[in-house]
Amino acid sequence: MNLVDLPSDIQNMIEKRKRAFSYYHEELIGEHRFLSEDQTIFQDAVIALSLGKNILLKGPTGSGKTRLAESLSSFFGQPMHSVNCSVDTDMEALLGFKTITQNDGASRIDFIQGPVIKAMEKGHFLYIDEINMAKPETLPLLNSILDYRRMLTNPLTTDVIQAKETFGVIAAINEGYVGTVPMNEALKNRFIVIDIPYVQGEILKDVIKQESKLHDEKMIEQFVRLSSDLLVQVKSGIIPEEAASIRALIDTCDLAVYMDPLRAVRRGISDKLEEEREKAAVVNIASTLFK
Structure with a gap:
């Protein structure tokens, strides 16, 4: 089934997302084309995101997971904010950090938003690369934005952030690599999983x-x-x-x-x-x- 053969309600959801960002031109959107022998991969990702689901891309390194995420961003015309996880990824890398700024000679503390909060407030995509590289104690921060609540209480400011309707999460994982840890089942269950095979x-x-x-x-x-x-x-x-x-x-x-x-x-x-x-x-x- 081609994308043009999608059910009318899914096509309406896609068009609604595209209209939401028809005015938006940002360098985060690129012209990228994901190529795969399995044509259902891209289609299934489009359907899942249109339904407000989070998707988890599983596959070996270099199989095209990031390219698929970029292609989805381009398809919807929806900017994407990225987090590249590592063993050093902490709360500030995800949510943002406080800093002291000067304004008319007076000092004040400002909060600089991280990719998670930016994506939520603007209704953009959030791409979390190598999500299983992050420390296990960091990831529970994401639970409330990945389920039906789509909200977050920022522990750094106590602000409550409610994500816009178009907000979506795409994560990528390489299983079994050095430095990775098994994903918590409660976290994995918040995703639709799509396997990305080697291209041949x-x-x-x-x-x-x-x-x-x-x-x-x-x-x-x-x-x-x-x-x-x-x-x-x-x-x-x-x-x-x-x-x-x-x-x-x-x-x-x-x-x-x-x-x-x-x-x-x-x-x-x-x-x-x-x-x-x-x-x-x-x-x-x-x-x-x-x-």
């Missing part, structure tokens, strides 16, 4: 043409084959998932425009790995393709 085949060719500087058809074919062969090694446990990252592949394709492709593979993929045997496995595969 003809779709990957289109991604390379769209995202990289490489235009040599034969070499693009070789890099698509490289990606496929690396995935086989990942599934066999010989090399880690990051070796098959589409993001790393795009970087490598860019380098291959200006250097020998085998050297580009070393710089863009194999040298990022820790184990010598893993590096050797990647180089051996690449050597059979780029003679």
Whole structure:
């Protein structure tokens, strides 16, 4: 089912969101196109957001989770505020912080809004990247904005913020990576989960043409084959998932425009790995393709 085949009530919800931001032109909105063999991924994300649901994008690094979030922002014409989580992500990184300012010689304390409060008050999208990298004690702050209440009592100011109707949350997660922690079930249950698989085949060719500087058809074919062969090694446990990252592949394709492709593979993929045997496995595969 194409987007044009969506039920009329969903299409009305989409149009209502687009009209809400038809006047708004901000650098947060970009022209991005998410590509996937599974056409239902984008459609299901659109439906969920139109219904006021939060969506959680699950997939390996470089699979296009951020690109999907950007494409959704562009589709709705709705600005998006981002949080990149890490072990250092705390309440201030999410909500904002207090600072002392000078006004006509007098000092006062102002509150600088963080991405969560900005998105709530403006009715924009909030994108939380690597949500399972944040400290577990930080994330419960988000519970009340992710359920039917759509509100937050700011512990830094005691203000109560009620999100605008168009406010929506998109989060992304890489499971099993170093530094990540299992998501609390109460938090995960507040999301609609969408799996983002690796891009392969003809779709990957289109991604390379769209995202990289490489235009040599034969070499693009070789890099698509490289990606496929690396995935086989990942599934066999010989090399880690990051070796098959589409993001790393795009970087490598860019380098291959200006250097020998085998050297580009070393710089863009194999040298990022820790184990010598893993590096050797990647180089051996690449050597059979780029003679």
